[in-house]
Amino acid sequence: MKPDGVVQIVRRFGPVGGMETYVWRLTRALRELGIPVRVICETVHASVPQGIEVHRLGSMARRPRWLAAWRFSGRVSRFVSRHTWPGWLFHSHEATAVHQVTTFHGPPFARVLERPWWRRMSPRVWGSLLLERREVCGPQVRCVVPNSVLIRQMLEDYYPCIGERMGPVIAPGVDAFPRRRPRADVSEIVVGFAGREWRRKGLDRTVRILRAWYSANPRVRLIVAGPSASEVRHLFAHVPFEVSLLGDVDLHDFYARIDLLLHPARMEPFGMVVTEALSAGVPAVVSDQCGARSEVHPSCIVPEHAPVEQWVQACERAILHTGRVSYRRSWLDVAREHVALYEQIDAQA
Numbered sequence: 001m002k003p004d005g006v007v008q009i010v011r012r013f014g015p016v017g018g019m020e021t022y023v024w025r026l027t028r029a030l031r032e033l034g035i036p037v038r039v040i041c042e043t044v045h046a047s048v049p050q051g052i053e054v055h056r057l058g059s060m061a062r063r064p065r066w067l068a069a070w071r072f073s074g075r076v077s078r079f080v081s082r083h084t085w086p087g088w089l090f091h092s093h094e095a096t097a098v099h100q101v102t103t104f105h106g107p108p109f110a111r112v113l114e115r116p117w118w119r120r121m122s123p124r125v126w127g128s129l130l131l132e133r134r135e136v137c138g139p140q141v142r143c144v145v146p147n148s149v150l151i152r153q154m155l156e157d158y159y160p161c162i163g164e165r166m167g168p169v170i171a172p173g174v175d176a177f178p179r180r181r182p183r184a185d186v187s188e189i190v191v192g193f194a195g196r197e198w199r200r201k202g203l204d205r206t207v208r209i210l211r212a213w214y215s216a217n218p219r220v221r222l223i224v225a226g227p228s229a230s231e232v233r234h235l236f237a238h239v240p241f242e243v244s245l246l247g248d249v250d251l252h253d254f255y256a257r258i259d260l261l262l263h264p265a266r267m268e269p270f271g272m273v274v275t276e277a278l279s280a281g282v283p284a285v286v287s288d289q290c291g292a293r294s295e296v297h298p299s300c301i302v303p304e305h306a307p308v309e310q311w312v313q314a315c316e317r318a319i320l321h322t323g324r325v326s327y328r329r330s331w332l333d334v335a336r337e338h339v340a341l342y343e344q345i346d347a348q349a
Contacts, residue, residue, distance in 0.1 A: 148291025
């Protein structure tokens with residue numbers, strides 16, 4: 001049995017970030033499947049699709065972040081208490097107290113518990129921990145949905161209270177990209193790195209890997225998309241290989257120019273660039289700290305702290321498949337998986 005409708009909860013409604021884009025595309029796809037959808041948010045950042053009912057709570061101070069999260073949760077609770085929507089299921093992508101379903105898009109804040117005790121003694125830390133625990137283990141919660149196998153493992157480690165309420169991994173969809181054809185000219189191997197948060201995504205590691213690879217194969221060169229040239233130019237002082245720093249560019253063109261995506265991230269909850277590259281026919285080599293590792297061939301997953309030689313070997317293997325890999329996962333696929341989940345929860349009510 002389907003619920004009468006679904007209420008999606010997100011602070012910013014629109015394609016303005018990774019999590020927000022997930023909610024935006026999911027909401028539109030649910031509507032395409034005929035599911036009535038309402039949205040509770042602070043602000044809207046795009047034209048609202050026809051048939052979606054949006055309730056704006058209005059913007060408020062965004063700093064400090066942990067207090068802003070508490071304030072948003074309180075405003076949502078008060079709003080819901082004034083509106084009776086029987087038969088509707090509440091699906092939150094934020095830490096609230098009213099949802100039956102919550103989707104986790106990033107690593108748990110509870111990782112802070114691994115730090116020394118003196119770094120945990122602050123209202124910010126304990127307020128954030130309380131908010132997060134309520135989000136996943138609150139009495140009204142029926143299902144916690146991780147967006148990757150990596151996030152699921154973290155949630156299981158830090159919050160055993162979730163127990164049987166742990167739901168299936170529902171990864172993001174990906175738009176279809178023009179297919180990268182096998183190159184006739186193999187005089188060079190173009191490696192791509194993409195990501196504005198270059199430290200977390202491992203651009204410095206990419207430089208070390210390319211240095212080692214170039215010493216064995218001087219055909220390799222690097223293209224970097226995302227960070228500004230002025231921000232990362234220091235990483236490339238005296239490198240022997242050719243580098244192109246593109247800055248913030250259209251990734252359609254980026255994927256068309258590269259033979260391999262290298263993503264040695266320190267922590268990547270999912271990694272949309274990985275599935276986008278695969279969709280374009282570009283193989284990807286990723287660290288085991290990348291959520292999208294579940295979507296690539298096992299030979300293309302390298303332990304985060306592996307020696308550079310192991311990374312080079314993985315890259316050499318992957319480059320043989322340029323133009324031959326494929327990946328298809330539409331947002332309608334994502335919506336259908338959610339509908340199945342909603343029906344299961346509604347049947348158990």
